[in-house]
Every structure is written in C-alpha cells, then in structure tokens.
Amino acid sequence: DQQVKQNSPSLSVQEGRISILNCDYTNSMFDYFLWYKKYPAEGPTFLISISSIKDKNEDGRFTVFLNKSAKHLSLHIVPSQPGDSAVYFCAASAGAKAAGNKLTFGGGTRVLVKP
Amino acid sequence: EAGVTQSPTHLIKTRGQQATLRCSPISGHTSVYWYQQALGLGLQFLLWYDEGEERNRGNFPPRFSGRQFPNYSSELNVNALELEDSALYLCASSSGQSYGQPQHFGDGTRLSIL
Incomplete structure (x- = not known):
C-alpha cells in the first residue's frame, strides 16, 4: 500500500511564478515530513522539513505547509527558477526519534520551469 | 564539508553472484540508511x-545484508543476485543525536x- 502519494506526476510552471507541489499520506503515525529534490544521475537533495507540531515552515523560497487533519502537505516554491527543474519527492517518517527511522517516499513530481 | 560518498558508481554482475556496495557518511553522522530505487x-527503505x-530493516529478503564499521562507514551486501535486484542503491546519513x-x-x- 502506498502510504505517501504524490498524485501529480508532473508540473509545468513559468519562471517567476509559484510552484505548488502536493503530497498526501495515510499513516497517522507519521510525525516528520521532508521534501527532497533530485536531478538526474544525482542523489536526492534535502530541501525542507516540518514536524507534526507545526503547520508551516519556511526557508527562503521554499515553504512547506502541513494539514494534519487532511493528512496533506504541500511545498510552495516562490519565485520558481529554471534551476528548480527537477523531480521532487515528499517523504515521511514515524517515531519520536524520527531521524533514526525509515523514510517512506512518494512517487515524485517532475517540475519543469520554463524561462 | 564532504557529503555522503558511495562506491562504486556502477556495478555490473551476473545472476547468482554477490555484490558489495560501500558508503561513507557525512563526518559526525552516526546513522546510515540504505534505499533501493528500482x-x-x-525509493524503498532497505x-x-x-x-x-542494525536498527531497522525494510521488506527485503535476508540475502540483503550489511554492516556498519567503527568509523560509521557501511557496506551493503547482496547475495545470490537476481535480475530484479537491478536498481539504484542510495545511501543516506543523519546525525542520530537529536529529533x-x-x-x-x-x-x-x-x-x-x-
């Protein structure tokens, strides 16, 4: 069963506009959520995370929103830049020591930012 | 600061052989994770x-095994290789010190x- 789902396989956005990536999860034990970016032939790069005690976390152009009641999180990238073109993965983990636990990944969303 | 390094970059084997993959974590990180992306x-946790x-294991057969050395580097061993083991194997590290x-x-x- 897919506990973490990214229902949009791809997203195309104009440079300078907002990119919104969505992620849904089913496991209510998840308490730590992360977003990763992946370029071809490279490993995933950590972008931003949020714990379940918060509903928003911001780091520069990246903001993650968490809606626990809906079991939904989203990543906003503002403004989008051509270098943001990559595959984005949502991931989640469960447990008090969340860093020391397995990550469950979504299937990824491919983002294309057009100049 | 050096990131997580893995070797080799590519590995070609035949069915039934054994493969050994290596990983060096970021300096100061004590936790190492292995994932498979077939x-x-x-991405599936290994x-x-x-x-x-070994603290946790994903839903993989026992022929997937590994170890972590005193310097926190790690090896992943896959025995009796099967065609479906063809995949990208990713190593990750984290500091286990805090939440x-x-x-x-x-x-x-x-x-x-x-």
Missing part, C-alpha cells in the same frame, strides 16, 4: 544502521544484473 517502484548496530535531523543522500550505486 525502475517503476520508487536498512538502517546506527552506532554499528528531526534530515537524512542526506549520496549519488548512489547503479547495480545492473545481466
């Missing part, structure tokens, strides 16, 4: 090592089984 299956001990530390990934080893 075609069409996404193993977690911390302070030299909410993200995992940082290497660039992976691509294992091809002929």
